[in-house]
Amino acid sequence: MNDRHDDPTRLESDESVLPRPESDARQAQAPVHSPPTADRTEREPEIEAKPGDQQAARVPWVAIVVALVVVAALLGWGAYGHWREKRQAAQTQQDTAQFVPTVRVAPAKREDDPVKLVLPGQTEAFQTANIFARATGYISDRRVDIGSRVKKGDLLVRIAAPDLDQQLAQAKAQLAQVQAALQQAQAQVTQAQASLNLQSTNLERTNSLTQRGFETVQNQQTQQTTVQSQQAGLATAQAGVKVGEANVKAQQATVDRLQALTAFENVVAPFDGVVTARNVEVGDLVNADMGSGTPMFTVDEDDVLRTVVRAPQYSSAGVRDGLEAKITAPEIPSRTFSGKVARTSVALLYSSRTLTAEVDVQNPDGVLRPGLFVNVALDIPRTEPHVLVPADALIFDQHGMRVAVVDGDHVKLQKIDIYRDLGTSVEVKNGLKGGERLVLDAPVDLTDGSKVTVKQ
Numbered sequence: 001m002n003d004r005h006d007d008p009t010r011l012e013s014d015e016s017v018l019p020r021p022e023s024d025a026r027q028a029q030a031p032v033h034s035p036p037t038a039d040r041t042e043r044e045p046e047i048e049a050k051p052g053d054q055q056a057a058r059v060p061w062v063a064i065v066v067a068l069v070v071v072a073a074l075l076g077w078g079a080y081g082h083w084r085e086k087r088q089a090a091q092t093q094q095d096t097a098q099f100v101p102t103v104r105v106a107p108a109k110r111e112d113d114p115v116k117l118v119l120p121g122q123t124e125a126f127q128t129a130n131i132f133a134r135a136t137g138y139i140s141d142r143r144v145d146i147g148s149r150v151k152k153g154d155l156l157v158r159i160a161a162p163d164l165d166q167q168l169a170q171a172k173a174q175l176a177q178v179q180a181a182l183q184q185a186q187a188q189v190t191q192a193q194a195s196l197n198l199q200s201t202n203l204e205r206t207n208s209l210t211q212r213g214f215e216t217v218q219n220q221q222t223q224q225t226t227v228q229s230q231q232a233g234l235a236t237a238q239a240g241v242k243v244g245e246a247n248v249k250a251q252q253a254t255v256d257r258l259q260a261l262t263a264f265e266n267v268v269a270p271f272d273g274v275v276t277a278r279n280v281e282v283g284d285l286v287n288a289d290m291g292s293g294t295p296m297f298t299v300d301e302d303d304v305l306r307t308v309v310r311a312p313q314y315s316s317a318g319v320r321d322g323l324e325a326k327i328t329a330p331e332i333p334s335r336t337f338s339g340k341v342a343r344t345s346v347a348l349l350y351s352s353r354t355l356t357a358e359v360d361v362q363n364p365d366g367v368l369r370p371g372l373f374v375n376v377a378l379d380i381p382r383t384e385p386h387v388l389v390p391a392d393a394l395i396f397d398q399h400g401m402r403v404a405v406v407d408g409d410h411v412k413l414q415k416i417d418i419y420r421d422l423g424t425s426v427e428v429k430n431g432l433k434g435g436e437r438l439v440l441d442a443p444v445d446l447t448d449g450s451k452v453t454v455k456q
Contacts, residue, residue: 101446102453103439105406106393110434111427112385115318117378121309121327121359125300125370127271132295133286134264137161144297146278150269156297159265159286168258175251182244189237196230199223261288273301276370305361305368307339309376310354314420318380319344325359326377329368337361337368341378385434386419386427393438394426395446403432404439404446406454411439413448 141158144150206223210216277298280286286296307327311319319341327337339361348355359376361368368374395402401418404411416431439452446452 100451100453101443102455103404103406103443104441104455105437106390106440108393108403108428108432108434108436108438109388110385111388112382114379114381115315117311117315117380119309119311119376119378121307121374121376123361123368123370123372123374124306124308125273125302126304126306126360127273127301128370129270129273129299130295131156131267131270131297131299132289132293133159133267134288135159135161135164135261135286136288137164137265137286139280139282139284139286142278142280142282144275144278146275148275150273150275150299152269152271154269156267156269156275157280159267161262161265164258164262164265168255168262171251171255171258175248175255178244178247178251182241182248185237185240185244189234189241192230192234192237196227196234199227199230202226264288267296269299271299271301272303273299274366276300300370302366302368302370303362303364305363305370306342307359307361307374307376309357309359309378310349310352311357311378311380313348313353313355315378315380316348316355317383319355319357319378323378323380327359327361327368327374328377329372329374331372332367335367337363384429386429387432387434388425389416389428389432389438390425390440391423392440393442395442404442405432406437406439406452409451409453411442411446411448411450411452413446 137159139157140160143155143157150156202223206220210220275297277295279294280296307325321341321343323341325339325341327339328335339359341357342360343358345356389403393403395404395413399413400415402413402415405414414431414436416428418426419429420427437454439446
């Protein structure tokens with residue numbers, strides 16, 4: 001023990017081992033005495049290390065061991081997680097390779113019945129007449145108005161044309177004059193014929209006397225000249241008759257023309273129909289032969305209506321005369337009108353590639369009116385059968401347009417050609433025969449020969 005106290009270095013090391021706060025605390029709690037310096041020196045070597053000091057010395061080693069254990073546990077847990085993820089990935093890859101998708105299917109329907117096509121159309125009057133004046137004058141009487149039903153020959157208006165009436169009267173008088181001149185020419189022909197007959201008789205008598213010597217040759221020749229003169233006079237009279245006849249015909253034509261014009265003073269309906277426009281009133285002045293202006297009336301024949309439709313190019317081959325049609329109007333939902341295609345334009349319009357067709361519709365009760373928008377349903381015969389495929393079955397990729405056909409528990413990707421797109425379905429003209437089961441909403445990874453399960 002003396003050695004420990006004698007070695008100052010060793011004492012300092014021991015003191016450094018002891019925790020200072022505890023020694024300071026013990027010193028603070030110890031009573032204060034003033035022992036001799038020698039006693040204090042002798043007691044200091046008796047200080048020994050306590051169990052708490054040894055525990056404090058072992059704390060860093062425990063912390064290191066605990067840290068090592070934690071790190072080892074973390075490394076082990078990480079290795080286990082990595083191994084588990086790798087195993088799951090391998091299992092997923094294996095499940096994917098062996099996965100058999102469950103698909104919905106729908107049949108491909110063979111369509112060989114007529115194509116039902118609904119086209120917009122417009123009704124038009126079977127005949128429409130714009131009536132203009134053929135006589136110049138004033139409207140003296142008007143018998144019809146807009147919406148009036150008329151029959152063929154019914155009076156629409158009467159035109160007062162005094163100038164035309166006077167021209168007709170003058171023409172008739174001139175006709176009577178030329179007819180009298182013709183009669184005069186015919187009388188002259190009769191007179192010339194009688195004179196010729198008399199001179200011919202005298203010539204025969206003179207010839208007989210001359211032969212017997214009772215008449216001179218000079219008188220004979222004079223008689224012959226007279227006969228020739230009478231023959232020329234007869235020819236002149238006959239020519240006058242022909243001139244008179246020609247004058248009568250010319251004047252008769254003038255009278256007939258004026259009579260026809262005066263007949264137009266009474267404007268009548270050209271056919272049975274309805275007055276759809278009226279542009280004159282009593283007292284209005286109308287001029288003859290004004291075909292480019294505003295007509296006096298417009299009359300439509302509406303007991304039969306033309307319904308004009310334009311069929312697209314793909315169905316134009318089946319639109320022919322006699323094809324049945326059903327016409328419906330949005331304003332008359334409770335009725336369906338029957339008609340037939342009566343005529344087509346044969347040639348398609350270059351601007352729209354459509355065929356103009358007219359459907360005649362009987363309209364005896366006048367329910368349909370010209371100018372209505374209607375829907376025309378046609379059953380167009382197919383030139384060749386097609387297959388109807390749901391739009392959900394289409395697959396479009398780098399190989400083109402295809403469908404997945406279920407054959408047993410495998411699929412075959414079949415290339416198709418679309419004929420017509422109907423929105424929710426399409427018509428196919430090549431690739432399918434009808435009756436095949438087609439996969440709907442095919443998975444993106446579906447390949448040719450893939451195994452599938454059909455959803456029941």
